Amino acid sequence: MYGILIAMTQERALDILKTGANVFLTGEPGAGKTYVINQYVAWLEAAGLNVAVTASTGIAATHIGGMTIHSWSGVGIKDMLTPYDLEQITTKERIVKRAKGAQVLVIDEISMLDGKILDMVDQVLRTIRKSEEAFGGIQVVCIGDFFQLPPVTRQGDMMRYAFECNAWLNLKPLICYITEQYRQEDEMLLGLLGSIRRNEIEEEHYTLLQEQKEIAFEHIEPTRLYTHNADVDAVNSQKLSELPGAVHKFKMEGKGKKPLIEGLAKNCLSPEMLLLKEDAMVMCTKNNFEMGYVNGTLARVIRFEESYPVIETMDGKEILMKTTTWELAEDGKVLASIEQLPLRLAWAITVHKSQGMSLDAAEIDLSKAFVYGQGYVALSRVRSFDGLKILGMHPNALQVDPKIVAQDAKFHKESELAEDAFIAMEDAEVLEMHERFVVAHGGKLPKADEIGMVRKNAQSRVQPESTYVLTKGLLLEGRSVRDIAEARSMTDTTIWTHLEKLVEDGQLKAEDIKHLEPTDIDWKQARKVLDFAMEKFGVEKLKPIYEAAKEEYDYNLVRLARMQFQLENK
Secondary structure (H helix, E strand, C coil), rough: CCCCCEEECHHHHHHHCCCCEEEEEECCCCCHHHHHHHHHHHHHHHHHHCCEEEEEHHHHHHHHHCCCHHHHCCCCCCCCCCCHHHHCCCCHHHHHHHHHCCCCCECCCCCHHHHHHHHHHHHHHHHHHCCCHHHHCEEEEEECCCCCCCCCCCCCCCCCCHHHCCHHHCCEEEEECCCCCCCCCCCHHHHHHHHCCCCCHHHHHHHHHHCCCCCCCCCCCCCCCCCHHHHHHHHHHHHHHHHHCCCCCEEEEEEEHHHHHHHHHHCCCCCEEEECCCEEEEEEEECCCCCCEECCCEEEEEEECCEEEEEEECCCCECCCCCCEEEEEECEEEEEEECCCCEECCCCCHHHHHHHCCEEEEEEECCCCCCCCCHHHHHHCCCCCEEEEEECCCCCCCCCCHHHHHHHHHHHHHHHHHHHHHHHHHHHEEEEEEEHHHHHHHCCCCCCCHHHHHHHHHHHCCHHHHHHHHHHHHHCCCCCCHHHHHHHHHCHHHHHHHHHHHCCCCCCCCHHHHHCCCCCCCCCHHHHHHHHHHHHCCCCCHHHHHHCCCCCCCCCHHHHHHHHHHHHHH
């Protein structure tokens, strides 16, 4: 359909972004869009420019360490802006400060943002910045893939894709359609996904997926994807009942007027009554950057401490989960609040929640998939057919919006034109454009080592650096973990997590943590046992090390040994 495509690389897209042009960065799932934008944000920060990182949904925002565009711009959940609304937004100090201070605005998962919201953001920025240029004249970078899930609208409302609104037309973004593939390794799966994108699904594709109903997983527990919450809840309840051990119940508490509490509870991702057991699969439902989890973090309950669950995330981090609050406030006054653990069961999740994830294995039920994009999003979560089992298939599950197919062809063509233009330029000319953009905003072109430093500390957008600095300072005073936890009003588990992060980032040396060694046991002998376990099972997860040492040493001692082991073997 597209003829011979000129493949735009991640490097070329990055070069175009650095010129300061408005850009729509797109590509198939796994092409590396998030990687490119992370590289660009690191470059901007190293150059001294102020970048606002936002997304169309809360979960998407957590993937890139930002906030929703609705919250950042102040438009919230409004459907339209009256003159009064606009005046209220554009006189709020924090909104004005953000809008005037930003030199680049990033909006991720643009496919799920209704065009009317983009028009409102444009209006707010032009008003605050007193400029008739699109978005007040700042560089806007939209990221996403319109074959993904479309915007959610209220019943009866007409939906508009972002590219259909006036703000997009005025923005005139250059299209960077990157075509490399880093998620899927399976040519057959890539071929299927490509056919879906071109709306060229044949009977053979359904036959191919029909064959995936018979496969079995031996060494991995797959995540189940459903299109509806009711199916997700049923699977999670069944899985929990199959686990041995005691049930731990956590009931949501509320303060305020009953209708407001009920409204908060209805929109909260955590259930009103959360039932947990050891070994339960869970998903975090709120952001807590300091503790090291975000909305969408997948984990397993490994034990209970202080009547609260301790979870182990997929990267081996242990976190003691305590209750948190969700509030409804107006004019600075809290009208109602609810308190609950920020967790929900997660053997099964919805297709909507899975967007942006890469799964090694998934069991997918598309029997109720009749919304454009649902089937495509679900199938593109896995890396190969080996990790895909189909539980059911609706006849329309693989359909995509014909309007998107037509628009995608235009995006490909426009991307080729942008590619041609940059191929014709000398490297020096491109570099000069980069410098002109940066200098115009009061920055300077960063050196390679400066970019590397910013990239290494990129988590500072997600986890405030100051909290680690404070923990490090107290540690270097020779204090124990208990003392540091008390001084900072935190749990011991949080402080151990801080120390691990400091070690990982090269901020601590072996002698800095030596005083944490226990004096009531033979630590040299303990290290021999624990080192042997780490050499055998690796250092990724604590539980295998703990069990290999016959549970003789508690998890904190295992953590200490692991940090020392890592520092000694760098």
